[in-house]
């Protein structure tokens with residue numbers, strides 16, 4: 001075993017800020033939607049709008065970060081070992097089989113994660129954010145009090161936005177649960193907090209490989 | 217090191233954001249302050265009419281007063297005689313009707329029905345003298361009643377059923393010397409009492425306006441801006457701005473909130489944006505008839521019952537008539553939440569002689585729809601009722617209601633519908649088949665007055681709510697918080713719940729497997745700080 005600095009400072013900042021913003025947006029959004037009753041409609045809508053600007057800003061930074069650091073490559077999808085990964089979650093995980101893929105600093109994501117996170121980044125979040133921006137700008141006035149963005153049907157914008165919101169919530173549930181399937185139930189979360197995770201690096205193989213805990 | 221720095225920055229930034237989000241100062245609305253300042257300064261008249269010799273005279277008839285007025289204001293009667301206050305009609309373009317002339321002469325309503333054959337009584341609210349019947353001379357300037365609008369002494373009073381002449385008790389000389397710009401009491405002498413009593417018709421215009429507080433009406437409140445009607449209903453050449461949608465059809469010369477407040481009066485951009493689809497009144501007049509009740513329903517079919525051959529009345533607990541033999545039964549309400557409709561500013565009315573198209577008969581139709589760019593949601597009072605109609609010709613009947621003597625076929629004298637219908641229709645130039653019935657009617661009254669203080673305006677959640685919101689009756693467009701896609705919600709919630717269930721199932725199976733596995737071995741091996749198994 002070897003302690004590896006796997007999640008950089010920005011990455012961790014981005015991850016947790018985005019997580020809290022999305023959860024906050026979900027709470028206020030579903031209050032606007034009529035599902036929850038916490039802040040009252042007026043406050044919920046106002047908070048939702050403020051938080052949405054923060055999320056837009058954050059995501060702009062993170063896109064920039066992914067491009068400049070080359071981290072976006074982590075999400076290039078692959079079918080290699082994808083099936084094994086799925087089978088692992090369906091059966092192997094119960095028996096205590098080892099993870100079919102190794103986690104390293106250069107390749108943090110297993111093939112299933114790659115596809116799901118890519119979907120999250122290029123489908124889920126864009127659906128929600130783009131429809132959200134349309135929602136945000138519905139009926140905007142210019143200096144002469146003229147409506148500049150007008151009749152796009154709000155019902156369909158709201159449809160896509162609500163769809164995105166539901167999918168994000170489903171993602172959240174699965175995502176949170178999956179973090180408990182690391183070496184130990186909390187090891188992944190700890191890594192995302194501290195940045196360090198105990199990983200096996202084949203070329204630095206110091207510890208004996210028959211340690212059973214690694215697969216839990 | 218870097219981590220600590222980032223942490224500090226993060227904390228500072230989030231603290232700043234939180235302060236900004238949670239701390240809201242009540243913004244200073246400069247536009248509003250400027251308006252208040254402007255209207256706080258009241259006009260000072262440039263002429264003192266008590267000093268004019270032409271008005272020191274023992275006027276024998278009100279016409280002499282008018283002549284005295286015209287002796288100085290030499291052309292003004294021409295302006296007045298071009299106004300709808302004088303002509304009781306207005307030529308305009310109406311969708312589906314073409315160019316048509318409408319006004320009190322031929323428009324019908326579901327209150328006292330119409331003016332034809334009842335002129336003598338209705339003329340109490342005509343700015344002229346001597347309207348006995350439908351042959352009034354609209355070209356005679358001597359009959360213009362200047363005083364009803366310009367008397368500032370509150371002494372002037374038109375007699376009832378006196379064809380527009382002042383009551384005999386009025387001291388014409390005193391009135392003539394105290395003329396000035398119209399006050400609430402002048403406009404109110406007619407506009408508060410439409411339908412035959414205070415607040416009967418409008419619901420948002422009534423005698424309480426003469427001295428009310430800001431909760432009733434922020435503009436006219438005695439302890440507020442104390443504005444006169446003419447502050448908003450400004451006039452040029454006696455053509456007064458602001459026509460009521462219930463009797464005028466074109467969308468022109470309206471008096472609007474925006475004329476003073478502009479179309480972006482709020483500090484919040486969100487609220488300003490609502491203005492593209494929602495009239496100011498919709499949020500700012502949460503309820504009407506705040507002081508005295510207004511009539512919500514009037515059933516003429518109940519009229520004519522007699523006790524021992526005599527007409528009678530029944531009053532409700534607030535002193536409002538709930539039954540009158542001469543008029544039928546009524547429903548009154550106070551503090552009424554308005555109904556809401558889409559309206560684009562154009563309207564049509566049921567005109568005397570029109571064939572009934574649908575039941576309930578719409579006495580006026582306010583056009584508009586959610587997909588019409590010019591429409592906005594406005595608050596209305598819907599006055600319903602039933603009234604007499606001709607079963608054969610399928611049109612509303614103008615009955616003769618007012619009469620001087622028994623036997624002159626007026627309903628209010630003789631309580632006989634056939635005679636009253638016969639006489640009324642004859643005077644209106646229409647035939648009556650002899651067969652009458654009662655048909656349901658409704659009439660739409662836009663609510664424009666009784667603006668509440670901003671703290672009392674309609675809150676967001678009163679419309680943005682799933683059930684029973686204020687806009688529950690309007691459909692076809694999406695209101696966040698009210699509307700949602702049912703299919704999406706169904707699948708959304710279920711998929712979410714099933715996912716949760718699947719995840720729990722997975723977790724439980726994992727735990728079970730762990731329990732089955734040899735614990736002993738694990739306990740020995742697990743020496744590092746992590747919990748071997750959260751379960």
Ligand code: HEM
Pocket residue numbers: 021022025026027028029030032033034044045046048049052053055056128129131132133135136137158161162164165166168169696697699700
């Ligand atoms: C940058 C991102 C986002 C933007 C710009 C945005 C914008 C908006 C806006 C403008 C509304 C309408 C309420 C209002 O007018 O204040 C709304 C509603 C809503 N938002 Fe968002 N939002 C964003 C992200 C999210 C996220 C991440 C979620 C949930 C995970 C979410 C869930 C919802 C829901 C459920 C509604 C109610 C939709 C309805 O019932 O019509 N939003 N959003």
